[in-house]
Amino acid sequence: MDRRTFIGRVVGGLLAVPFAAEAQQAARLPRIGVLLPGNTGTGTEVLRQGLRELGYVEGRTAVIEWRWWERKSERLRGAAAEMVRLNPDVIVVSGSEATKAMKEATRSIPIVFIGPSYPVEEGLVASFARAGGNVTGVTVAQSDHVAKLLQLLLD
Numbered sequence: 001m002d003r004r005t006f007i008g009r010v011v012g013g014l015l016a017v018p019f020a021a022e023a024q025q026a027a028r029l030p031r032i033g034v035l036l037p038g039n040t041g042t043g044t045e046v047l048r049q050g051l052r053e054l055g056y057v058e059g060r061t062a063v064i065e066w067r068w069w070e071r072k073s074e075r076l077r078g079a080a081a082e083m084v085r086l087n088p089d090v091i092v093v094s095g096s097e098a099t100k101a102m103k104e105a106t107r108s109i110p111i112v113f114i115g116p117s118y119p120v121e122e123g124l125v126a127s128f129a130r131a132g133g134n135v136t137g138v139t140v141a142q143s144d145h146v147a148k149l150l151q152l153l154l155d
Contacts, residue, residue, distance in 0.1 A: 113137030
């Protein structure tokens, strides 16, 4: 399984948690907000595929609100505020900058991040064991972390 497929499935799994209770209620479709740096095609499609595998089909079983901030910092705050106004059940973001902007914009809507390299050091989560707050997600191990893990295994 390649990295994109893995991340898509992990994020899709994390997204399923907030909707478990809602599935037992009336027919209101879950609303998923997605804030990405750009309309990157492949990444967007991997996320859509992961959601479909979990039963969240855009327009049929879920409402997905897509927003792109075009890698322009001045646009990011506005896009984050707009996402909060949409009031989704959960927000998916990619990267440290967008995660920080969403964390500042809301303390109540769950945020699932993809890819910040050092989420604890950057103050996005309290720890890997207990994220705390409304932010959680997946990160890709940095080479220095991998090197340290290999060294520990060899010792």
